[in-house]
Amino acid sequence: MIYRFRVVLDNDTKDEDVFRDLEIRETDxxxxxxxxxxxxxxxxxxxxxxxxxxxxxWNQGEEISMFDMSEAENKVRVMNATKINDVVHEASTKLIYVYDFLNMWTFYVELAEIVEEAQGSDYPNLMYVHGQVPDAAPQKEFTSDTDEDDYDEFEDGLDLDDYENLDFDENWN
Incomplete structure (x- = not known):
């Protein structure tokens, strides 16, 4: 069977949707x-x-990484040893894909359709291209439910910006 995926760039600016439609064998x-x-x-x-x-x-779950960099007891699945149909199927159709951890290119990957293999077709296959990839990864904005002005990390009233009164011993070495 052939899996057809839509892969959408997580683009917070929403200027233009950027996605690709791909076909690949379920056993790849x-x-x-x-x-x-x-x-x-x-x-x-x-x-x-x-x-x-x-x-x-789209909540992030179990990781499937390029390399196993885990410690002995915490084994993770690796890409080259994991078949697509072991992860994605009718009951589990969504993946998050992160490329380049310094820039955090993030993509939503969704199984759109499962079809019969077409005779004479090569797989994997890029079916459709929409939108231009930006020069840099879209920036993520992280928000909090709490008001920063109401948040006191240390709850003891210390003002960490007031260096004069932090009571450091000058010769602590």
Missing amino acids: TMEDLHNIITQSFGFDGLEMASFYISDEE
């Missing part, structure tokens, strides 16, 4: 999916990347 590896995503968006594919299994609300 997550590394194969990684390769076609990077190629279709014009990346060289040399940066670290991970997939994260996602729920319906």
Whole structure:
């Protein structure tokens, strides 16, 4: 069977949607999916990347990484040893893909359709391209539910910007 994915760049500016529609065999590896995503968006594919299994609300779940950098007891799945259909299927259709952890290119990957393999077609296949990839990764804005002015990290009334009264011993070394 062939999986058809839509891969959408997480673009907070919403100036233009940027996405790619891809086809890949269900028995290919997550590394194969990684390769076609990077190629279709014009990346060289040399940066670290991970997939994260996602729920319906796009909450980040289990990681599938390029390399196992975990410690002995905390094994993680790796892309080259994980088949796509072991992760994605009718009951679990969404992934988050992060490429280049310094720039945090983030993509929403969703299984759109499962179809029969077409005779004479090569897979993986880039089906459709929409939008131009920006020169730099879209910046993420992180917000909090609490008002920063009401938040006192230390609850003891210390003003960390008042260096004169922090009571450091000048010769503490």
